Amino acid sequence: MLESGRVLVTGGAGFLGSHLCERLIKDGNDVLCVDNYFTGRRTNVESLLRHPRFEIMRHDVTFPLYVEVDQIYNLACPASPIHYQHDPVQTTKTSVHGAINMLGLAKRVRATIFQASTSEVYGDPQIHPQTEEYWGHVNPIGLRSCYDEGKRCAETLFFDYHRQHRLKIKVGRIFNTYGPRMHPNDGRVVSNFIVQALGNRDITIYGDGSQTRSFCYVSDLIEAFVRLMATGPEVTGPINLGNPVEFTMVQLAEAVIRLTGSSSRLVFQPLPSDDPRQRQPDISRARQLLGWEPRVALEDGLKETIAYFRSIL
Ligand code: NAD
Ligand code: UDP
Numbered sequence: 001m002l003e004s005g006r007v008l009v010t011g012g013a014g015f016l017g018s019h020l021c022e023r024l025i026k027d028g029n030d031v032l033c034v035d036n037y038f039t040g041r042r043t044n045v046e047s048l049l050r051h052p053r054f055e056i057m058r059h060d061v062t063f064p065l066y067v068e069v070d071q072i073y074n075l076a077c078p079a080s081p082i083h084y085q086h087d088p089v090q091t092t093k094t095s096v097h098g099a100i101n102m103l104g105l106a107k108r109v110r111a112t113i114f115q116a117s118t119s120e121v122y123g124d125p126q127i128h129p130q131t132e133e134y135w136g137h138v139n140p141i142g143l144r145s146c147y148d149e150g151k152r153c154a155e156t157l158f159f160d161y162h163r164q165h166r167l168k169i170k171v172g173r174i175f176n177t178y179g180p181r182m183h184p185n186d187g188r189v190v191s192n193f194i195v196q197a198l199g200n201r202d203i204t205i206y207g208d209g210s211q212t213r214s215f216c217y218v219s220d221l222i223e224a225f226v227r228l229m230a231t232g233p234e235v236t237g238p239i240n241l242g243n244p245v246e247f248t249m250v251q252l253a254e255a256v257i258r259l260t261g262s263s264s265r266l267v268f269q270p271l272p273s274d275d276p277r278q279r280q281p282d283i284s285r286a287r288q289l290l291g292w293e294p295r296v297a298l299e300d301g302l303k304e305t306i307a308y309f310r311s312i313l
Contacts, residue, residue, distance in 0.1 A: 004027060004028035004029045004030075005029055005030070005069075005070035005071060006029070006030045006032070006068065006069045006070050006071075007024050007029045007030065007031050007032070007069060007070065007071045007072075007073065008032045008034060008067060008069040008071070008072045008073070008105075008111075009021050009024070009031060009032070009033050009034070009072075009073045009075060010034045010035070010061050010072070010073070010074050010075055010076035010098070010102060011034075011035055011040060011061075011074075011075035011076035011077060011116070012031070012033030012034060012035055012040070012045065012056070012075070013033060013035035013037060013040030013041055013042060013044050013045055013056065014035065014039055014040035014044065014075065014076075014079075015040075015044070015079075015179070015181050015182050015183070015186070015218070016075055016079075016116070016174075016177065016218065016221065016222070017033065017035070017040065017044075017073075017075045017076075018040070018044035018045050018181055019179070019181070019218050019219070019222050020073060020075070020222055020225060021033050021045055021048055021054065022045075022047070022048065023222050023226060024226075025048055025051055025053055025054055027226070028053075029053065030053045030054075030055075031048075031053060031054050031055070032055050032056075032057065032067060032069060033045060033048075033054070033055065033056045033057070034056075034057050034059045034061065034065065034076070035056070035057075035058065035059070035076065036058060036059065036060040036061075036076070037058065038078055038083070039078045039079075039080070039083050039183060039186070041183075042056070044181050060094075061074075061076040061094060061097070061098035061101055061102060062090075062093045062094055062097040062098055062101070063101065064101050064104065064105075065101060065102075065105055066105070067105070067109075068109055069105075069109060069111050070109075070111055070112070071111055071112050071113070071114070071229060072102055072105065072106050072111050072112070072113040072114065073113075073114045073116070073225065073229070074098065074099065074102045074113060074114060074115050074116060075116040076094060076098055077091065077094050077095055077098065077116070077147075077150070077151075078091060078094075079118075079188075080183075080186045080187040080188045081143075081144065081147075081187060081188075081272065082187035083186070083187065084146060084147040085143055085144075085146070085147075088143075088145075088146035089146070091146040091147055091150055092146045092149070092150040092153075094150070095147070095150030095151055095153065095154045096150055096153050096154060096157070098154075099115065099153075099154035099157045099158065100157060103157055103158065103161045103167065106161075106167055106168075107161065107165050107167055111168075112168040112169075112170065112229065112233075113158070113167065113168070113169055113170070114169075114170040114171075114172065114225065114228065114229055115154060115155065115158050115169065115170070115171045115172070115237075116172065116174055117151050117154065117155055117171050117172060117173045117174065117237075117238060118147075118148075118151050118173060118174055118175075119173055119174065119175040119176070119240070119242065119279055119281065120138075120144065120147055120148040120151060121136050121138070121148065121151055121152050121155065121173060121238075122134055122136040122137065122138075122173075122276075122279075123136045123137040123138030123139065123148060123274075123276065124137050124138075124139075124274065124275075124276040124277055125137055125276065125278070125279065128278055128280060129244065129246075129280040129281060129282040130240065130279070130280065130281060130282060131240070131282040131284075131285075132173070132237075132238050132239060132240055132282075132285055136152070138152065139274050142273055142274045143272070143273050143274060144273075144274045155171055155238065158171050159171075159236070162236055168233045169236050169237070170228045170229055170231070170235065170236065170237055170239075171236065171237035171238040171239070172224065172225065172228055172237060172238070172239055172241045173237070173238050173239065173240050173241065173242075173281075174216075174221065174241050174242065175213075175214055175216060175240065175241065175242025175243070175279065175280075175281045176188075176189075176190075176213045176214065176215050176216065176242065176279070177215070177216045177217070177218055177221045177242070178190035178191070178215055178216075178217065178218065178301065178305060179217055179218030179219070179301060179304065179305055179308075180218070180304060180305055180307075180308035181218075181308070182305070184309065184312065184313065189213070189249060189252065190215065190252070190256075190302075190305065191305075191309070192204065193252060193253055193256040194256055194260065194302075194305060194306055194309050195309060195313065196264055197256045197257055197260040197262035197264045198260055198262065198306070198309055198310060198313055199313075200262055200263045200264055201264060202264060202265055202266070202267040203253045203256070203257070203264045203265070203266050203267065204267055204269050205249055205250060205253060205266050205267065205268050205269065206249070206268075206269050206270065206271045206272060206275065207249075207268070207270070207271030207275065208268065209248060209249040209250035209253065209266070209268065210248050210249075210250065211248065211249055211271075211275060211276065211277050211278065212246045212247060212248050212249075212277075212278040212279060212280065213246070213247065213249070213252075213279050214242055214243050214244055214245055214246045214247070214279060214280045214281060215243055215245075215247065215252070215298055215301070216241070216242045216243035216294055217243070217294065217296035217298075217300070217301030217304070218301075219296060220243065220294040220295055220296050221241060221242075221294075223292060224241045224286060224290060224292050225241075227290040227291070227292050228241075228290060231289060231290070235289055239285050239286050239289065239290075240281040240282060240283050240285065240286060241281070241283070241286060242281040242283065242294075243281075243294040243296075243298075244280055244281055244282070244283055244294075245297075245298065246278070246279075246280040247298065250266070252298075253266055255298065255299065255302060256302060256306075259299070259302050259303060259306055260306055
């Protein structure tokens with residue numbers, strides 16, 4: 001395990017970032033959380049605000065940042081399609097300029113840096129399940145491109161800084177992750193379905209609902225982040241992080257209705273453009289290098305997430 005140190009988490013007030021900050025504080029680190037509150041909220045880290053080893057700073061990663069830290073987790077970037085498509089130019093800037101600024105910081109202070117990359121680098125994949133060797137099938141000029149290509153360019157920058165400046169990098173390709181503290185208006189499928197079911201409103205299935213995703217519960221993912229950061233410098237990634245159990249969106253909707261006891265009905269709406277047909281991570285590399293695999297089954301994770309949304313709605 002790594003010794004505790006000074007850790008910067010960009011996007012730390014977001015869904016994943018807030019869980020990561022909690023975990024890092026629990027492990028004895030000093031945590032600096034940086035966020036511009038585009039999709040994140042201070043309330044996500046409320047339990048940490050008075051902690052003596054926790055500090056929060058409003059800052060946009062598209063601008064340089066000068067701080068002294070030992071590790072950086074670069075999570076800043078809206079992750080939900082409706083939010084990253086709201087200001088697509090800013091989304092690309094966040095991924096690309098944000099990566100340049102955080103890599104520059106890591107180079108100056110010799111910090112190890114983790115990049116929250118994504119299964120979207122595979123686009124609408126033509127091989128299944130997706131392994132890290134697959135180069136992807138991505139539309140460079142579509143509505144999702146600001147996110148997909150921004151994250152791909154960020155990966156390029158990470159590997160060039162590694163080759164050119166010997167930076168210690170850890171690139172994790174995150175597959176769909178869900179759990180408490182997703183924003184109720186986040187727009188991603190798990191939060192949408194739960195919020196709709198709890199209000200007994202129609203559940204919006206895009207397309208015919210036969211497209212698939214593989215859902216990882218947040219605690220499993222955070223464990224993988226910490227394990228990846230603790231690996232030796234030879235482990236750079238990219239490494240798939242997610243739960244390989246795959247579901248259709250109709251199956252997900254049915255599970256949510258059953259677990260909430262809702263009277264909601266399924267309604268079918270147009271499929272957004274470039275929506276991937278199927279997605280499932282091959283996590284052999286994570287199993288081997290991190291000794292990690294997800295433990296929380298969808299049903300159990302959904303119960304926790306439903307309880308969270310019940311408590312805030
Ligand atoms: P989120 O939207 O809850 O969190 C993103 C955070 O980044 C927010 O707090 C937001 O305010 C902040 N942010 C956005 N632009 C910023 C900027 N320019 N400067 C500073 N902060 C900024 O989303 P999340 O699900 O927690 O995702 C976190 C990271 O993980 C993202 O980089 C996302 O691309 C990646 N990821 C998430 C998933 C998932 O399923 N949750 C999957 C793949 C990748
Ligand atoms: N989706 C849906 N209904 C919703 C929100 C999303 O059917 O209310 C679908 C969406 O079209 C996609 C899948 O659920 O096929 C996952 O969408 P999400 O936005 O959560 O993530 P991503 O597409 O980035 O994997």
